[in-house]
Amino acid sequence: MSLDYRVPLRDMRFVIDEWIGAPAWWRSVPVWEDLDSAMAQQVLEEAARFVVERIAPLNAAGDLEGCRFEGGEVTMPAGFREAYADFVAAGWPTLALDTDAGGQGLPQLLEVALQEMLAAANHAWLMSPGLTHGATACLMAHGSDALQRDWLPKVASGEWLTTMCLSEPQAGSDLSLLRARAMPEPERDAWRIQGSKIFISGGDHDLTDNIVHLVLARLPHSPAGTRGLSLFVVPKWIAGANGERVRNGVHCEGIEKKMGLKASPTCSMHFENALGWLVGEPHRGLASMFVMMNAARLQVAMQGVGHAQVAWQRAHAYAHERAQMRAVSAPANYEGEPGQAAPIAFHPAMRRILLDLRATVEGERAIGYWIGYWLDVAARHPEAQERQAAGQLASLLTPIAKAFFTANGFTAASNALQVFGGYGYIHEYGVEQTVRDSRVAMLYEGTNEIQGIDLLVRKVLGDGGEALRGLLAHVNGEATCCAASGDAVLHDVGARLQALVAEVQRVTGEIERGSMGDRELPYRVADDYLALLGWLLLAFAWARTLRIVLDAAANDPFYAEKRSTAQYFFAYPLAAFDHRLSLIEAGCRAPLPHAQHAFSD
Missing domain, CATH: 1.10.540.10 (Acyl-CoA dehydrogenase/oxidase, N-terminal domain)
Known part of the structure; x- marks a missing residue:
């Protein structure tokens, strides 16, 4: 093993x-x-x-x-x-x-x-x-010619690493509360940055000879809220008056002791009159930073897929080696001795876990790569209208992938640990580390709850459902292809997918109408709505998979596994769609109690 x-x-x-x-x-x-x-x-x-x-x-x-962390430096x-x-x-x-x-x-x-x-x-x-x-x-989208000349080549090549400095002790997800300040430095055509940042991944390390921080701060007399934020490049090392290498006024004050990702330094950073250069327009820093944040969110989504993949691999290998108890049933080709303990992969409880893991990770891989494809279309298609539609679709899919994939990555790691029993709780088997490391992906680059709000409030209701209609058209197109098939199983899958699309359309309309008299409604159901679309996307992924592999070589084990996993998905895991739908409907009917009512004596 x-x-x-x-x-x-x-x-x-x-x-x-x-x-x-x-x-x-x-x-x-x-x-x-x-x-x-x-x-x-x-x-x-x-x-x-x-x-x-x-x-x-x-x-x-x-x-x-x-x-x-020793002497102000991270190793x-x-x-x-x-x-x-x-x-x-x-x-x-x-x-x-x-x-x-x-x-x-x-x-x-x-x-x-x-x-x-x-x-x-x-x-x-x-x-x-x-x-x-x-x-x-x-930097390519918003950096000045000087920034692109002086910093971009070494950042792009990886010679210098970067950070994203947003959060402060009083301001996590609410960036309107940021206090870091920037004062003009006319002699250097630059700015002096003052303030503290927390939870900065890779804020200091010894991987590269320089670290380039991208920092949100406020100019003098800037507007309140996020509209007053500007973005700056603040390097750890800068050139002095005579061209010599000089330490800038940015220092790591400590690294966090964390649940997971112990080999990644999460730093508290202090900027003391640190020299920085403006990226993009004044007071437009958040728009500039969103280019970086959106790229990071898709990467975090794929972290969820990676966690689920390695968890499934380890659980699958262990379950086929670990023998415990006699099996109620065994594969036709099993050659074990009658009455002997069988691999735990034969037991229904373990088979359920392993199939859930496989159906999740392979479905999410298809959707995650599909988002990458649409980003390519948005960048390279010759027709402007096609580029715009592709970018809109990728933008809609990104918060779904970030939140849905990372939540499933953590759940997959936890369920995989269950396959190992007590051994899963031990470091040598690796899965307990995956449980710890995967949990943070639900928190950073915008918590999963914020992704739900971004999806429903901004990207579905906010544009009148235009982007959603584009997504549902793709799903409905696949459903039509499947339903038109002469194969009975594929026909039923197509009909099921069409029914799911109809339910999404119905409940979206219900939320839209209800929110006119209940402003809290979309915020109340946003998490469940995002998960609902996540399950719809997995259904779309497995419907297309089943259609592709149905006529593939019958004796190819890869396609045979795809067929059986697709059928399992529609029989078992997809029930989660109905569960999320019922929670949304409950949220449409009843408001949440406030804490003082819920916990009053």
Whole structure:
């Protein structure tokens, strides 16, 4: 039995080539006309080799060693710096960066697959380079010519790592409460930043020779609230008057002792008259920062997929090796002795857990990669209308993926631990670390509750349902294809999918009408609404999967497993859709009590 992480390359290829059909579209894009399935697979195989050989072996050891904070400096666990240097030397930070910016120019779809691998192999290691893609996009979109000349090349290449400095002790998700200030520094055509930030991932480390902080702060006489925030580049090291390397006024004051991700430093940072340069327009910092935040949210979504994948792999391997009790039933090809203890994978309770894990992770992989595909369409399609529609769809899908995938990632890790029994509670088996590491993904880059509000209030009700109608059109199109099939099982799946779409349309209308007289209603049901769309997307993923594999080679175990998992999904896990629907309907009927009423004597 091996509990080492194995990259699911076969399933990745299935999603990219068959479920999405991306290579056929790549041929229509001039910059990708030479990119085919074989080349994409070669890229993923090289990425998998690097991740398995260089990143995954550091996971458990890094968790035990943790980070050290001494003399105001952070030291990473053994091997992290060397692995990161190899990561940069191999060019992985520039995989999807445009060639005119020094990158390899490959699709975002492949970048999404790489992020899944890294998260599954070593989430803590990923935390430091995880913001490179978003920071690069932010500087490319909003940085001045001077910023792009002086900072962008080393940020984009990964030579210098970045942070995102938003939260303060009094301001977590509510950025309107930020107090950090920026005062003009005319001699340097710059600003002096003053204030403190907390929960800064990778705020200090020894992976790179410089760290570039992207900091939200207020200019003098700025408007109140988020409209008064500006964004600044604040490096750890700057050039002095004579060109010498000088330490800037930014320092780590300590690192948090955390539940998980112990090999990733979460820092409290203090900015003491630190020199910084404005990114974008004054008082428009949040809009500039959202470029970085949206990229980070999709990456966090894929962390949820990575957690579920490694949890399922380990539980599956253990369940087929661990023998306990006689099985009520066994596979037809089982050759064990009658009356002997059987692998626990034969027991119905364990089979349910393993099937739930598989149905979740493989369905989410399809949807996560689908979002990456739409980002590519938004960037590369020749028609402006198609680019706009693709961007709108990706924007709608991102909060669903971030919240739904990360919640399921934590649940998957916890359920996988149950398969191990008492051994799962022990560090050597790896799954307890995944439980601890996965929990934070539900909190950062906007808590999952905030994602629900963003989805329902801003992106569904806020645009009159336009983006939602675009998504439901895709789902309905798949449902129509399935329902028109001559296969009875696929026909029933298509009809079920059509019914789910109708329920989403109905309850969305109910929320919209109810919110006219009850302003709290959409906020009350936002979490359940997001989960409802999450289950709809998984149903869409498995319906398309079943349609693709139905006529595939009957003797191919990969397609046979896909068929059985798809049928299991519609028979069992999809019941969660009805559960969420009932909770939304309850929220439409009854308001929540306030605390003083709920807990009065």
